[in-house]
Amino acid sequence: MKHFSLIGAAGYIAPRHLRAIKETGNTLVATLDPFDSVGIMDSFFPKAAFFVEFERFDRHIEKLRRTAQPIDYVSVCSPNYLHDAHIRFALRNHAHVICEKPLVMNPWNIDALMEIERESDHRVYSVLQLRLHPGIIALKEKIARSPVDKVFDVDLTYITSRGNWYYSSWKGDMAKSGGIATNIGVHFYDMLSWVFGGVKTNQVHLHRHDRAAGYLEFEKARVRWFLSIEHQTLPAHIQEKGQSTYRSITVDGEEVEFSDGFTDLHTKSYQHILAGSGFGMEEARHSIEIVHDIRTAGISPLLGDYHPLVKLPLTRHPFEGSKRKVST
Known part of the structure; x- marks a missing residue:
């Protein structure tokens, strides 16, 4: 013990x-x-x-x-x-x-x-728990079996509604959370780099208090991504069901099923660590580099490939939080 x-x-x-x-x-x-x-x-x-x-x-x-x-x-x-x-x-x-x-x-x-x-x-x-998810492991194995020159088209959409409390907490403060891409997206960026290889391009098309979007090109994938904590950005059929979270990853138009199996991933992470096979700091580096670059990047114009939800109407909120950058 x-x-x-x-x-x-x-x-x-x-x-x-x-x-x-x-x-x-x-x-x-x-x-x-x-x-x-x-x-x-x-x-x-x-x-x-x-x-x-x-x-x-x-x-x-x-x-x-x-x-x-x-x-x-x-x-x-x-x-x-x-x-x-x-x-x-x-x-x-x-x-x-x-x-x-x-x-x-x-x-x-x-x-x-x-x-x-x-x-x-x-x-x-x-804790990089998505690397232990059976659906993500299966995806990684599938990508590893693909032709060397094959580059996949990926769409990542993650919307998880948050109330007004979010903007009054440390999570709504850029200096403390790193912003939305760091706070709710870092584990997805880790998963993408783990599955598809090193980053070649990192463009940011939108970065606000309640949503962010951009384009990432990895060795084996072209990724359009969209993250949001704003309820109104949820797809209509999700809102009609009364659900507050929507996550979707498509690879060449095919949905990757990973909606279930999240509840025990922390226990799996602890089991791996205690067995001597946990993920160290070097393995977390790529995701930290990605979110840092997103946080400090300028906004790129909507030219070429971009996530379609980037054009959703923007909302105004009195509690947008700090826009200060972290450099310590």
Whole structure:
């Protein structure tokens, strides 16, 4: 049984990590979150220590490190802009790290962390769960069997409705989340680069508080992509069903079925990591480079190939969030 600590216990993604820790037969010892709405812990680890102040949490983890029961793994589920600092904290305390996407905000952050990782003799793992999805694995195998010079036409559409709270939270702040492409798209970009190879072209046709769109060319694919958190961008038949999320990937006009099988992917990720075959920082690099380039790119004119939803009517919202760039 491994001893875990979790940073970001009140966040949206934390329950998947709590479940993964429990389902892999391990225990959660200590957690941290400045918000105390963490009653979900009672369903998994009611005896875990909980802190709302980082200083007291830091003291507790250090005390454990100096005893016979140090923390083996720190799961990082904090806001995107804090991942770098919390990974460093874990490595300093001689613990391995399991970090949510995006691993960090900028490519150069990976280089610095890899140096600290080598010094600490502990590993940093990124949760890249789509690489474990049976439908995506089957797609990768299909692409690998294709002719060497074959280039596929891919459309990626991901719309997940978010309410007004989004713009008042860190997710609506460009400096803290990296914007919509980083916040909800990074795992799709990782999947695309994993399946179709290195990036050759990265154009951005639209980048706003509630949606983003562009064109990516990989070694084996030409990809038109569209991401949105605006309910009105959902297809009519999805709205009529009362659903709030729509995800679609087509390859040469054929739909890739991957709508199911998401609920247990974090547990699968933990199983792979604990077995010594998790995805390290270098494997997360391509997706971090893609979202960084999207975040800092100028807007390209709608010439050539572009996603058709880029022309949907734009909405105005009083809570658009910060447009500041992150460069730390």
